[in-house]
Amino acid sequence: MMQKQSLKNILNLMSSLIEHPHPREKRIVFANAGKPDYTPDIQTYLKHGGYQEAKKAFTMSPEAIVNEVKAAHLRGRGGAAFPTGVKWGFIRRDDGKAHYLCVNGDESEPGTFKDRYILHRDPHQLLEGIIITSFALNIHLAYIYVRCEFRHAKRIVEKAIEEAYENGFLGKNIFGSGFDLDVYFHEGAGAYICGEETSLLESLEGKRPYPRIKPPYFPAVLGLYQSPTIVNNVETICHIKHILRLGAAEYAAMGSEGDGGTRVLCVSGDVMKPGPYEMAVGSVTLGELIYDICGGLRPGRSLKAVIPGGSSSKVLRANEIFKINVKLEDGTMIEKEVPLLDMVMDATSLAAAGSMIGSGGVIVMDDSRSMLWALNNLNQFYAHESCGQCTPCREGVLWMSKLSTRMLREGAQESDSKMLHKIADNIAGRTICAFGEAASWPTQSFIDKFPEEFSFDEQNFSRKH
Amino acid sequence: MNSSSLPQAENIPLALLTEIEKAITHYPVSRRSALLPLLHLWQNHFGFIDQSAIDWIACKLELNSIAVLEVVTFYPWFRQKAPGRTIIRVCRTLSCAMAGSYELHQKLCHGVGIDPSAHGNHEMPTSADGKFSIEFVECLASCGSAPVCLLNDDLLERVSLDDAEAIIEKYS
Numbered sequence A: 001m002m003q004k005q006s007l008k009n010i011l012n013l014m015s016s017l018i019e020h021p022h023p024r025e026k027r028i029v030f031a032n033a034g035k036p037d038y039t040p041d042i043q044t045y046l047k048h049g050g051y052q053e054a055k056k057a058f059t060m061s062p063e064a065i066v067n068e069v070k071a072a073h074l075r076g077r078g079g080a081a082f083p084t085g086v087k088w089g090f091i092r093r094d095d096g097k098a099h100y101l102c103v104n105g106d107e108s109e110p111g112t113f114k115d116r117y118i119l120h121r122d123p124h125q126l127l128e129g130i131i132i133t134s135f136a137l138n139i140h141l142a143y144i145y146v147r148c149e150f151r152h153a154k155r156i157v158e159k160a161i162e163e164a165y166e167n168g169f170l171g172k173n174i175f176g177s178g179f180d181l182d183v184y185f186h187e188g189a190g191a192y193i194c195g196e197e198t199s200l201l202e203s204l205e206g207k208r209p210y211p212r213i214k215p216p217y218f219p220a221v222l223g224l225y226q227s228p229t230i231v232n233n234v235e236t237i238c239h240i241k242h243i244l245r246l247g248a249a250e251y252a253a254m255g256s257e258g259d260g261g262t263r264v265l266c267v268s269g270d271v272m273k274p275g276p277y278e279m280a281v282g283s284v285t286l287g288e289l290i291y292d293i294c295g296g297l298r299p300g301r302s303l304k305a306v307i308p309g310g311s312s313s314k315v316l317r318a319n320e321i322f323k324i325n326v327k328l329e330d331g332t333m334i335e336k337e338v339p340l341l342d343m344v345m346d347a348t349s350l351a352a353a354g355s356m357i358g359s360g361g362v363i364v365m366d367d368s369r370s371m372l373w374a375l376n377n378l379n380q381f382y383a384h385e386s387c388g389q390c391t392p393c394r395e396g397v398l399w400m401s402k403l404s405t406r407m408l409r410e411g412a413q414e415s416d417s418k419m420l421h422k423i424a425d426n427i428a429g430r431t432i433c434a435f436g437e438a439a440s441w442p443t444q445s446f447i448d449k450f451p452e453e454f455s456f457d458e459q460n461f462s463r464k465h
Numbered sequence B: 001m002n003s004s005s006l007p008q009a010e011n012i013p014l015a016l017l018t019e020i021e022k023a024i025t026h027y028p029v030s031r032r033s034a035l036l037p038l039l040h041l042w043q044n045h046f047g048f049i050d051q052s053a054i055d056w057i058a059c060k061l062e063l064n065s066i067a068v069l070e071v072v073t074f075y076p077w078f079r080q081k082a083p084g085r086t087i088i089r090v091c092r093t094l095s096c097a098m099a100g101s102y103e104l105h106q107k108l109c110h111g112v113g114i115d116p117s118a119h120g121n122h123e124m125p126t127s128a129d130g131k132f133s134i135e136f137v138e139c140l141a142s143c144g145s146a147p148v149c150l151l152n153d154d155l156l157e158r159v160s161l162d163d164a165e166a167i168i169e170k171y172s
Helices: A007-015 A042-047 A052-057 A062-071 A084-089 A115-121 A123-137 A153-166 A197-204 A234-246 A248-254 A286-293 A347-352 A371-385 A391-410 A416-425 A435-449 B014-025 B031-046 B051-060 B065-074 B094-098 B101-112 B161-171
Strands: A100-105 A141-146 A171-174 A179-187 A229-233 A262-269 A275-280 A303-307 A321-327 A333-339 A361-366 B086-091 B132-137 B149-151 B154-156
Touching: A042 A123, A042 A153, A052 A123, A052 A234, A062 A084, A062 A123, A062 A234, A062 A248, A084 A123, A084 A229, A100 A123, A100 A197, A100 A234, A115 A123, A115 A153, A115 A234, A123 A141, A123 A153, A123 A179, A123 A229, A123 A234, A141 A153, A141 A197, A153 A179, A179 B031, A197 A229, A229 A234, A234 A248, A234 A262, A262 A286, A262 B094, A275 A286, A286 A303, A286 A361, A303 A371, A321 A347, A361 B094, A371 A391, A371 A435, A371 B094, A391 A416, A391 A435, A416 A435, B014 B031, B031 B051, B031 B065, B051 B065, B086 B101, B094 B101, B101 B132, B101 B161
Parallel strands: A100 A141, A100 A229, A141 A179, A262 A361, B086 B132
Antiparallel strands: A171 A179, A262 A275, A303 A361, A321 A333, B086 B149, B149 B154
């Protein structure tokens, strides 16, 4: 490790988490990236059936591709779980305007680590998805926005882009279809906010990345350079070729209702085998994920809390029981009590539990963790990352961070947790972008779910973690 | 890296100029979009971005200098002062913190004589001999192999306290 590492070594090291698929995994997007001998060059990709779906796409009508994506029930993998086909439907192919595609590879949500493997180990899969998407939506210019902390991604992805140009898969008249497409790699500069889609666009325009207000600045209407723009996550775009390969029906059937295909669940924290696991959507409960797939907790520990979808999703408590509406086979709905560990890991179930699947970043905490300590860590994150545009967020997140730090260091006063909660309540819903909610939900949910750890009891505040 | 006091803009090598011109072609709709790429190219070459760079890039992209400066000061990655020879960025956020990144950061800082509580946004905490800059950064998106850090351009995973000692020894 101490030698200056060759690129190959770095890639090999990075693959260690995804080299050994669990038998219950259903690998589509990670199918190649996880193979130890797989290299990111175009020859290897072509040997593995690469660019076949892009070729096929040009034999289809663009409308048919959009309809396939709609019918596949693909939902965005970046955090909001918005149906991708519906988003695409907002673009009118023939409105005479320039359209753009921006692939979001900012991957900064704490707990999320999936796009890094695609960008570093299987960049051509992403390019193939970009080609299909661009053809379907009449896009001739696409950018891949990647956080600059992925220091080697630029070299790897730009090499892949170059190879795709050389093979006639990008540039003028691709696949001899008369369709032109240029793709460029664009590096961020260390700001979490750039993962917010309108912020990403401002950043791409060379400005401070202050999010834009919606309405009117929905990217599909007024996006990059005020033109209709689609912003999709790296993983989302990678799914597109698999929808064409498998067909919408088969792809949709793999997942749950209205939430098709597979999704990478990134598990970190207090489990024996953390890592990214690509699972058919809805095929695994939280309990199975933690205890069967991730090898359970450390010896002698018990589960305390789970953050199910990136740090911005609301925390869930180990012994919680949720009342969730479940559809029976005959179509009737009943309300069912579901303990946390039986919670199915899909967008609908987690939304019903008052949290969200988000970016799929599952952070597991055992009974050795202090919830105040964990919340303070997240508050410091949001205080660092607020862009500063809206007053409630700019002032509030810093205030929350200072307050939770003081509670941790000097012990809580009786009014502290109420005050902390109140600050969060006054941020959520009062900001231009969803960062306000993202920063408030941890504080609100940690205090609501673990009130005893925030109460006036000095015994609780010996710093433990 | 250039450590002389000559304004950077008076010393631009041809290779960098070529890269800059190429980067600008990637943004056919708006030159301004090339701002982040140009700042990256500049900082990768010179190590930091000085006032002459801000003026030069502004001129190149037909912007006011303030439009460049406000971007430089917003993004944590850009800096206006020279960093140490070896830069270590330790992930501070939850999964890494649970795996001991605070202890790792502290060990690294103490090892090279940097105050661990010194957080600098645009001035990286740097050792007196100029050999090391060490800072906490937010989530590096490798939570499954926590704790992680970036050693210059390379991601190190599952970094132990022993590794920290070895890093300091090797790069001192």
